[in-house]
Amino acid sequence: MPRKSKYSAKEKYKILMEHENGMRVINRICHKYGIDRATFQIWRYKYNKYGIEGLRVLKANKKYSKELKEKAVKEYLSGESSLNEIVRKYEISSKSVVLQWITRYNSHRELTATGKGMNKSMTKGRTTTWKERLEIVLYCKR
Known part of the structure; x- marks a missing residue:
């Protein structure tokens, strides 16, 4: 977009x-x-x-490698560089991009190269029936 x-x-x-x-x-x-x-x-x-x-305004989002993301996040978290320094050093589009990577990293989600889609941090659960869902709701309401 x-x-x-x-x-x-x-x-x-x-x-x-x-x-x-x-x-x-x-x-x-x-x-x-x-x-x-x-x-x-x-x-x-x-x-x-x-x-x-x-x-000029970019027509598409910039793409970043997994290695660059990890390096930038670790450099910030170690206190080695400020957000502004990291944005300039690695030519990242904005501080908010780095903050998103930090949030992802701190929530133990994998940093992936841009464009590879979202990774889920939780494992896939089993499918429940309508009856099981109703029992769960009634149990939680007690």
């Missing part, structure tokens, strides 16, 4: 240039355009690293 952004790459560039040209301070720019300061910082980082291409 394609992503949507409130601002195009050109609009993001114009917003960044307001600060670069000394027209406004970051807090006023963020307030004016209704963006978070962290979002502004991410745009600035991507622009400085990749130019205007870095400001």
